[in-house]
Amino acid sequence: MSNFKKIVPFIYPYKRYAFLNIFFNILYALFSTLSFVALIPMLQVLFDQAKERKTKPVFQGILKLQQYGEDYLSYYITTTKSNHDPGYILAIMVTIIISIFLLKNLADYLAMFFITFLRNGVLKDMRNAMYKKTLELPLAFYSEKRKGDVISRISADVNEVQNSFLAILELIVKEPLTIIFTITTMLIISTKLTLFVFIFIPISGYIISLIGKQLKKQSTKAQEEQGTFLSTIEETIGGLKVVKGYNSENYFNTVFQNSTQRFFNLSNKIGNRQNLASPASEFMGITVIAILLWYGGQMVLIDKTLSGPSFIAYMGLAxxxxxxxxxxxxxxxxxxxxxxxxxxxxxxxxQENTIVSKENAIEKTTFNDNISVQNINFKYEDENVLKDFSLDIKKGQTVALVGQSGSGKSTIANLLTRFYDVTDGSISIDGINIKDMSLYSLRGLMALVTQDIILFNDTIKANIALGKLDATDDEIIEALKIANAYEFVKDLPKGIYTNIGDSGNKLSGGQRQRLSIARAVLKNPPIMILDEATSALDTESEKFVQVALENMMQNRTSIVIAHRLSTIQKADVIVVMQKGKIVEQGTHEELIAHNGTYNKLVTMQSFES
Known part of the structure; x- marks a missing residue:
């Protein structure tokens, strides 16, 4: 039950609904028991078995409550009979029974009414907490987890907690209280018969418990499988062009159907095992009642130690x-x-979030001097990507990082923005270690334009305004002009209010990239990081984007990660990287004259002019 304890904090904001649920469940359990006890006087009237009693009984304490109840009932029936016919008494008894059943069902409804607010509130808060956590967790977490599995946890698993796990709230109040009240009343009616019943209850309970032993293990497998097929859906839709282009529809269909078949088999096992619970418990219960009929019948007919009406009410309670x-x-x-x-x-x-702002972190809003990368080492899991890497970037400089794939260029961008933390060494801005700065202020100093163009299924304005949510339409248009994007945006049906579709799929690659540049321009940070921003574009689109980049980089400190010559020719410093180390650095002309690695890369046409 340790997991339930961890869920309890989500219940606290709704505790008043929990208390109201408990209160009405107590009433339900009480009225549920009384509804059967109320049958005794009615049966006594029906079969004319009420004792004659003309004197009003005196209450002599809780231990003699049963005797007092029987005596008072006899007294009431005797005195009422003298003034009214049996039909009148019977009508009163029926009215009392109907009233008790009405109160029982009203209490049941109100208990469920209040628990609904609690369950749905916990569902909402847990889902919100899960989504907030997914935003906060470092990128490294998602390199190990399937996105579909995370989606499954936020949707299906949270829903399962609400539907199944929170049933424990009903489990620990309503049903146990009903059983306690009922058994207490059964003990009052006949202690001997009730003790006889207790011999068989543990046996039936043990048999029922055997049914559910493997349920948790199978449920975990089913939920993991659900994550697998959701991941398949997410990956297939994201890569539909490749799937269709390589005629791989049958392959992915087979992968998905194999996953859903496994889920089908597991769900059947879980469902059938769960469905067995109700009939098994009912059969065990009926078996106990059958034994009761035999033993209780002897007490009524042979031993004469129990009256017929009391036995019938007792059976109803059982x-x-x-x-x-x-x-x-x-x-x-x-x-x-x-x-x-x-x-x-x-x-x-x-999950521990390793990349967080430290306590009393520095809020830095300006960039005045330089970025200093000193003797850093970094590894993804066990693989060293950067080794003893140092670099100094002065304010206003454009520094280009070049090199073959895997040389560690993009890792620098990930470390500057603290998407990952360095293993050794330090990165400082104006002499302040970025780990001492708040994440919000650090990332506020930077804008990132990546090779993977990330746009959202929303309007152009909403996509661009991410870095400045209160931006006016005029500011959006000005950013679009600097990004060389307004020339196509103004021709769209709704201008900046045009929805660009999922991942911006209504636009071309060049248009999407210019929108991501406009987003960076509007944020207007002092430091710009361009991670191969033109590598995926055709030559014509690249020219438009290149103009946009040059407009954006004016009067800013820029770190450009690129493999196209057109992007870096004018850089103040070009840093050539190989296997996580700097092998050369200088201007374009100096490096060509040096006739080293950079010149080889140019000659091999790794760069396009």
Whole structure:
């Protein structure tokens, strides 16, 4: 139950609904028991078995409550009979029974009414917490997890916690109280008969518990499989051009169907095992009642130690235990499923975020002097990417990082923005270690334009305004002009209010890239990081984007990661990297004259002029 304890904080904001639910569940359990006790006087009137009593009984304490109840009932029936016919008494008894059943069902409805607010509130807050955590976790987390699996945890697993795990709230109040009140009343009616019943209850309970032993393990597998096929959907839709272009529809269809078949098999096992809970508990209950009929019948007919009406009410109470017992067995299996889901949810919520702002972090809003990278080492898992790397970037400089794939160029961008942290060494801005700065202020000093163009299914304005949410239409248009993008945006049906589709798929590659540049321009940071911003573009689109980049880099400190000569020819410093180390640095002319690695790269046409 340790997982339930971790879920409890989500319940606190809704605790008043929990208390109201408990209160009405207590009333439900009480009225549920009274509804069967109320049958005794009605049956006594029907079969004319009420004792004659003309004196009003005196209450002599809780231990003699049963005797007092029987005596008072006899007194009431005797005195009422003298003034009214039996039909009148019977009508009163029927009215009392109907009233008790009405109150029982009203209490049940109100208990469910209040628990609905709690369950849906916990669902909302847990989903919000999961989404917030997914935004906060470092990029390294998502290099190990499938995106579809994370989506499955936020949607399906959180829903399972709400549907199954929170059933424990009902499990620990409503049903146990109903059983306690019922058994207490059964003990009052006949202690001997009730003790006889207790011999068989543990046996039936043990048999039922055997059914649910493997449920949690199978539920975990099913939820993992759900994450797998959601990942397949997400990856297939994202790579639909490749899937269709390589005629791979059948392959991906097979992968998906194999996953859903495994999910189908697991779901059937879980469902059938869970479905067995209710009939098994009912059969065990009926078996106990059958034994009761035999033993109790002897007490009524042979021993004469129990009256007929009391025995009939007792049997009703015994059957009244069946419904909550069935609910408990069913809910306990639900809790096992919910526990498996809760583990997957809590795995994300409990995940340590290693990249956070330290306490009392420095809020830096200006860039005055330089960026200093000193003797840094960095590794992705066990692979060294940067080794003893040092670089000094002065304010206003354009510094280009070039080299073959895998040389560590993009890693520099990831470390400057603290998407990852260095293993050794330090990165400083104006002499302040970036780990001492708040993440918000550090990233506020920078704008990133990547090779992978990331746009969202929203309007052009919403996409560009991410770095400045209160931007006016005029500011958006000015940023678009600097990014050389307004010439196509102004011709769109709704201008800057045009929706660009999922990942901006209504636009060309060059148009999308210019929008991402406009987003960086509007943010207007002092430091610009361009990570191979033109590598995916055709020559014509590249010319438009290159003009946009040159406009944007004016009067800014720029770090350009590129493999096209057109992007870096005018850079103040070109840093040539190889296997995580700097092998050359200088201007374009100096490096060509040096006739080293850079010149070889140019000659091999790794750069295009």
């Amino acid at each position: 059957y009244n235990i069946l419904t909550p017992a069935k609910a408990i067995s069913k809910a306990s299996y639900g809790v096992k499923r919910g526990n498996a889901a809760a583990e997957r949810v809590l795995e994300v919520l409990d």
